Amino acid sequence: LPDLMVLGIETTCDETSAAVVTRSPSGASDIRSNVIRSQVEIHSPYGGVVPEIAARAHVEVLDHVIAEAMRQANVDYSELSGIAAAAGPGLIGGVIVGLTTAKAIALAAKKPLVAVNHLEAHALTARLTDGVAFPYLLLLVSGGHTQLLAIEDVGKYTRLGTTLDDAVGEAFDKVAKMLSLPYPGGRQVEEQAKHGYSARFAFPRPLLGRREPDFSLSGLKTAVRLEADRLAPLSDEDVADLCASFQAAVVDLIADRVRAGARAFRDRLGRGPTALVVAGGVAANGMIRESLAKVAAELNTRFAMPAPVLCTDNGAMIAWAGAERLARGIRDRLDVSPRARWPL
Numbered sequence: 001l002p003d004l005m006v007l008g009i010e011t012t013c014d015e016t017s018a019a020v021v022t023r024s025p026s027g028a029s030d031i032r033s034n035v036i037r038s039q040v041e042i043h044s045p046y047g048g049v050v051p052e053i054a055a056r057a058h059v060e061v062l063d064h065v066i067a068e069a070m071r072q073a074n075v076d077y078s079e080l081s082g083i084a085a086a087a088g089p090g091l092i093g094g095v096i097v098g099l100t101t102a103k104a105i106a107l108a109a110k111k112p113l114v115a116v117n118h119l120e121a122h123a124l125t126a127r128l129t130d131g132v133a134f135p136y137l138l139l140l141v142s143g144g145h146t147q148l149l150a151i152e153d154v155g156k157y158t159r160l161g162t163t164l165d166d167a168v169g170e171a172f173d174k175v176a177k178m179l180s181l182p183y184p185g186g187r188q189v190e191e192q193a194k195h196g197y198s199a200r201f202a203f204p205r206p207l208l209g210r211r212e213p214d215f216s217l218s219g220l221k222t223a224v225r226l227e228a229d230r231l232a233p234l235s236d237e238d239v240a241d242l243c244a245s246f247q248a249a250v251v252d253l254i255a256d257r258v259r260a261g262a263r264a265f266r267d268r269l270g271r272g273p274t275a276l277v278v279a280g281g282v283a284a285n286g287m288i289r290e291s292l293a294k295v296a297a298e299l300n301t302r303f304a305m306p307a308p309v310l311c312t313d314n315g316a317m318i319a320w321a322g323a324e325r326l327a328r329g330i331r332d333r334l335d336v337s338p339r340a341r342w343p344l
């Protein structure tokens, strides 16, 4: 069997990205290029992603981003094994731009099309970066999703737990907003927390100790808001302490929920995971990564965390998920539909 070489396209949110990735029959991988054009500056005046503006921005740059990814990889369309695009879930305008472009390339180059689930791509990234074997326990924490999943095989994902209200990234973003920190907030909260005193406020850790591996963030978020209102106007020190105390609560509750997830994994599969894997934008957070490494050691399992650039949205993860599907003979028809909602 030859190596697969796949072009991947990501346009579901506010990054326009294209990448070329190879996968050998043994599962070895190589990222030949991974070009990411962020829209953060375009959306920052609005304090969040504006869907219509995002879709237009993807249209403007996607062709150049793809050409650059192909140039850096030094390959021609004829050499590709397939074209993969994120077909959802995400902001539908952007998804349409990426998927339609992928269809056009697939048609013109006479190559298979793979319509990739964006969440599946996050889920499989640890196999691209660390060669993790199935089955593993995945904590997916992004702006839109917070889930614990048993990743049993390509296409076989069992949701063990999820958030009952806000996603973890969303909570970071909302806390940032209430403290008047610039968008996007997660990183800013982490920066502030570095000079803050995390024991100043005893914020709640919702669902701590609960057997089901679910999450809840809204009570914690509200507690931060009440404290911020009580202290207003906030000094720099207040902001740093609020961030540090909020982040400490998130770290504690994630560790506890992952332990519950590991129990649920064992109950379901009759064995422990080959690894604990964290993916999604929040996985860029240093304190969360550090804490999860400890939890993995406690659980006697390997800890895998893709580099931050591969944790946040990128084309390489889409190309890799496409290669994993192609390696199993899975491809999609050219009339496959883009999907705003698409649970794993």
Ligand code: KG4
Residues within 6 Å of the ligand: 013, 141, 142, 143, 144, 145, 168, 169, 170, 172, 173, 184, 185, 186, 187, 190, 280, 281, 282, 283, 284, 285, 286, 311, 312, 313
């Ligand atoms: O996966 P992602 O790039 O986009 C999707 O939501 O699909 O994740 C973005 C989320 C945002 O909520 C952002 O605030 C959060 O990840 N994030 C962080 C950090 N960097 C990004 N949260 C906490 N600490 C960080 N360092």
Ligand code: ZN
Residues within 6 Å of the ligand: 118, 122, 142, 280, 281, 312, 313
């Ligand atoms: Zn994402």
